[in-house]
Amino acid sequence: MTNALRSVAKTAAAASVIALTAGTGAAMAQDSLTLGLQLEPPHMDPTSAAAGAIDQVVYANVFEGLTRFGPDGSVNPSLARSWDISEDGLTYTFHLVEGAKFHDGTDFEATDVVFSLDRARAEDSVNAQKSLFAGIESVEALDPATVQVTLSAPDGMFLFKMAWGDAVMVAPESIETITTNPVGTGAFTFGNWVQGDSITLQKNPDYWGEPAMLDSATFKFISDPTAAFAAMMAGDVDVFVAFPAPENLPQFDADPRYNVLIGNTEGETIVAMNNARPPFDNKLVREAVAHAINRQDIIDGAMFGYGTPIGTFFAPHNPDYVDLTEMSAYDPEAAKALLEEAGVELPLSVKMTLPPTSYARRGGEIVAAQLREVGIVAQIENVEWAQWLENTFRNAHDYDLTIISHTEPMDIASLADPDYYTGYDNPAFREVIDQIAVESDPEVRSDLLGQAQTMLAEDYVAGFLFELPLHTVAKTGVEGLWINMPTQATDLTGVYWDN
Amino acid sequence: MLRFTLTRLLSLCLSLAVASVVIFAAIEVLPGDPASIMLGVNAQPDTLAALRAELGLDQPMAARYLDWIGGLLRGDFGISYTYRTPVVEMIGDRLAVSLPLALFSLALTIVIAFPVGIWAAARRGSVADVAIMGLTQLGVAIPNFWFAMLMVLVFAINLQWFSAGGFAGWDAGLFPALKSLTLPAIALALPQASILARVMRSALLDTLSEDFIRTARAKGLSRREALWRHALRNALIPVLTIIGMQFSFLLAGGIIIENVFYLPGLGRLIFQAISARDLIVVESVVMLLVFAVIVVNFLVELAYAAVDPRLRAR
Numbered sequence: 071m072t073n074a075l076r077s078v079a080k081t082a083a084a085a086s087v088i089a090l091t092a093g094t095g096a097a098m099a100q101d102s103l104t105l106g107l108q109l110e111p112p113h114m115d116p117t118s119a120a121a122g123a124i125d126q127v128v129y130a131n132v133f134e135g136l137t138r139f140g141p142d143g144s145v146n147p148s149l150a151r152s153w154d155i156s157e158d159g160l161t162y163t164f165h166l167v168e169g170a171k172f173h174d175g176t177d178f179e180a181t182d183v184v185f186s187l188d189r190a191r192a193e194d195s196v197n198a199q200k201s202l203f204a205g206i207e208s209v210e211a212l213d214p215a216t217v218q219v220t221l222s223a224p225d226g227m228f229l230f231k232m233a234w235g236d237a238v239m240v241a242p243e244s245i246e247t248i249t250t251n252p253v254g255t256g257a258f259t260f261g262n263w264v265q266g267d268s269i270t271l272q273k274n275p276d277y278w279g280e281p282a283m284l285d286s287a288t289f290k291f292i293s294d295p296t297a298a299f300a301a302m303m304a305g306d307v308d309v310f311v312a313f314p315a316p317e318n319l320p321q322f323d324a325d326p327r328y329n330v331l332i333g334n335t336e337g338e339t340i341v342a343m344n345n346a347r348p349p350f351d352n353k354l355v356r357e358a359v360a361h362a363i364n365r366q367d368i369i370d371g372a373m374f375g376y377g378t379p380i381g382t383f384f385a386p387h388n389p390d391y392v393d394l395t396e397m398s399a400y401d402p403e404a405a406k407a408l409l410e411e412a413g414v415e416l417p418l419s420v421k422m423t424l425p426p427t428s429y430a431r432r433g434g435e436i437v438a439a440q441l442r443e444v445g446i447v448a449q450i451e452n453v454e455w456a457q458w459l460e461n462t463f464r465n466a467h468d469y470d471l472t473i474i475s476h477t478e479p480m481d482i483a484s485l486a487d488p489d490y491y492t493g494y495d496n497p498a499f500r501e502v503i504d505q506i507a508v509e510s511d512p513e514v515r516s517d518l519l520g521q522a523q524t525m526l527a528e529d530y531v532a533g534f535l536f537e538l539p540l541h542t543v544a545k546t547g548v549e550g551l552w553i554n555m556p557t558q559a560t561d562l563t564g565v566y567w568d569n
Numbered sequence: 570m571l572r573f574t575l576t577r578l579l580s581l582c583l584s585l586a587v588a589s590v591v592i593f594a595a596i597e598v599l600p601g602d603p604a605s606i607m608l609g610v611n612a613q614p615d616t617l618a619a620l621r622a623e624l625g626l627d628q629p630m631a632a633r634y635l636d637w638i639g640g641l642l643r644g645d646f647g648i649s650y651t652y653r654t655p656v657v658e659m660i661g662d663r664l665a666v667s668l669p670l671a672l673f674s675l676a677l678t679i680v681i682a683f684p685v686g687i688w689a690a691a692r693r694g695s696v697a698d699v700a701i702m703g704l705t706q707l708g709v710a711i712p713n714f715w716f717a718m719l720m721v722l723v724f725a726i727n728l729q730w731f732s733a734g735g736f737a738g739w740d741a742g743l744f745p746a747l748k749s750l751t752l753p754a755i756a757l758a759l760p761q762a763s764i765l766a767r768v769m770r771s772a773l774l775d776t777l778s779e780d781f782i783r784t785a786r787a788k789g790l791s792r793r794e795a796l797w798r799h800a801l802r803n804a805l806i807p808v809l810t811i812i813g814m815q816f817s818f819l820l821a822g823g824i825i826i827e828n829v830f831y832l833p834g835l836g837r838l839i840f841q842a843i844s845a846r847d848l849i850v851v852e853s854v855v856m857l858l859v860f861a862v863i864v865v866n867f868l869v870e871l872a873y874a875a876v877d878p879r880l881r882a883r
Contacts, residue, residue, distance in 0.1 A: 112651035120609020198608040249653040266833025292831040300733035304725040456601025
């Protein structure tokens with residue numbers, strides 16, 4: 071529509087438009103922000119569900135832990151301003167910040183830490199990451215501002231574990247209603263939830279630390295990619311985190327009204343192979359698959375060109391990452407030779423189970439086509455998320471190939487479990503992982519992590535594809551957003567409008 | 570009339586009882602464990618067991634059915650697995666969007682279809698009639714989600730008269746709330762109005778060729794007078810049937826339009842609940858929709874009797 075025509079139409083309808091917009095609160099003041107998210111949290115308790123959508127709203131904004139993740143994935147002080155670690159690495163003494171209050175006005179004290187940690191590790195706990203707390207022997211309040219945590223074995227990752235959204239501090243006074251009215255210590259208080267539509271957070275005027283720069287923030291839940299695009303273009307939302315329509319990103323990029331932020335998540339996206347049963351119990355067959363896959367084609371075809379290639383099960387932005395992509399470089403001739411060496415009968419027929427995410431469905435088609443080139447016929451089976459969890463991931467591990475992104479930070483250790491769905495069983499790998507768990511010297515750790523990554527690449531445990539990218543589209547002028555997503559979070563404490 | 574009403578009521582109750590068994594059975598056999606979806610990939614077996622016990626999922630199926638149906642009869646729809654809030658409150662919240670949306674689009678449907686259908690019937694075979702029939706054919710053929718996206722492009726992105734979606738909430742006032750339902754209601758109403766206009770036209774034409782119309786004309790009424798006084802009322806039966814079906818469809822079938830406009834309605838609630846295996850929500854909402862459809866059909870049948878006294882005697 072031409073501008074002239076548009077303005078005529080506008081004038082013609084001016085009266086009604088003025089009437090229509092009157093009630094909706096005209097031009098938004100520049101101290102509030104509307105964010106679009108694809109998934110709505112089921113409830114507001116980050117300590118009793120795995121739903122990343124919960125942390126996406128409340129982490130760092132409403133709830134805080136003893137430590138917290140920074141935008142680069144580093145572990146920083148939060149409600150614990152400092153800590154001492156005993157010589158043997160078993161006792162952590164946390165010194166809590168002063169003057170911190172929960173949003174209901176009660177003080178944040180050492181007893182709240184004891185309550186939160188004991189609740190998470192209790193017998194009947196429904197914490198989705200209960201293993202984070204498994205190493206805790208006891209939690210004691212020494213005085214209102216000091217907590218002592220004793221571990222059963224030294225744990226180099228303990229402070230990292232305490233930064234997770236599942237380890238945030240909650241209060242006994244408000245725990246009963248946490249699912250609908252979360253009461254934390256953060257820079258934002260929970261405002262209003264219109265279920266199915268939006269959640270509003272308000273600035274916490276009594277925050278103990280650096281106060282938030284926004285007065286309020288509204289998360290709107292828009293699951294449909296086309297609707298997300300429309301909402302952004304119509305100006306209904308200011309920021310869309312994890313924008314679901316990557317095909318539209320160039321259009322936003324070219325438009326001076328918008329900024330496109332391209333970052334990384336912690337999501338290692340892999341073609342998982344069932345190491346526990348034929349044909350993928352044979353390393354040669356797995357190696358053949360790894361060489362048959364052309365990562366760049368998949369990134370271009372399924373991800374619109376976004377995504378960093380990976381050669382092992384580790385995030386490429388991590389300082390300890392080792393680039394091993396060459397070991398599984400695209401080489402269909404080598405793949406054919408390996409299949410011959412393995413003595414499998416061609417064409418080799420396997421089943422590829424795909425969960426509903428777009429990277430899996432789109433990527434699966436391409437992987438299947440590439441495998442066909444070397445004589446592996448992958449029958450694609452599309453399943454729902456619930457079915458995937460039940461049949462592929464848990465219980466029977468009834469699959470040959472599947473495509474999935476592992477989004478937990480530092481999840482390399484999960485592959486050490488032979489009962490994990492990958493079915494990878496290597497005692498040497500387990501031993502390295504066990505050493506990493508108790509090692510706190512950064513240099514030794516880094517070396518061990520390198521060894522572990524190399525083992526996975528040498529054993530061709532899976533087809534390693536790419537690190538899942540994070541696209542955020544924001545209106546020009548919104549500053550302070552996280553570019554990467556080291557944990558599921560939309561940290562708004564440093565976000566502001568600059569214009 | 571009383572007997573007519575009573576037999577209809579009895580069949581209504583029977584339908585509901587059968588529907589409840591079918592719904593429960595169909596949803597319980599879905600693969601996928603609600604607890605394991607809620608707790609995700611890192612959950613430990615003891616945590617899963619604790620959650621299953623908390624949700625009552627460790628009970629046998631028959632016990633859970635009786636529990637559910639007993640609750641429904643008392644007006645207690647249970648607690649949602651994922652949202653941990655009473656299902657009845659969730660349904661109430663969503664109905665506050667879906668019901669007005671369905672009524673709004675039904676009103677638009679009727680306001681468009683009646684005049685158009687009557688007009689076309691009165692001018693049978695004229696250019697206007699052919700043009701209207703062509704347009705309604707197009708209206709039936711256009712997928713409503715595509716039409717919805719087109720409207721978003723024009724009215725939300727280019728002209729910026731409307732939001733691209735979302736619901737302002739009734740707290741914001743009547744006008745903003747209705748405004749946010751306008752585009753979705755038009756998108757829903759367009760195909761329904763096209764269908765209804767065609768039904769209206771053909772029902773009228775059928776009636777106009779009946780003997781009593783000829784008698785009326787013979788008595789000296791003009792074609793137009795005969796249409797308004799005698800034909801219209803008699804043509805209403807098929808039209809009412811379609812309106813009843815359309816209302817049920819609009820209430821339950823708005824799911825795609827609710828997704829396009831990200832409206833927090835019942836359709837989207839079912840969609841979310843199914844993928845999260847929030848079985849109790851799915852069962853209760855589907856049951857409620859079945860109830861609504863059956864009640865609407867019941868009302869339509871009563872309306873037949875009001876329109877056509879001959880039916881009361883049966």
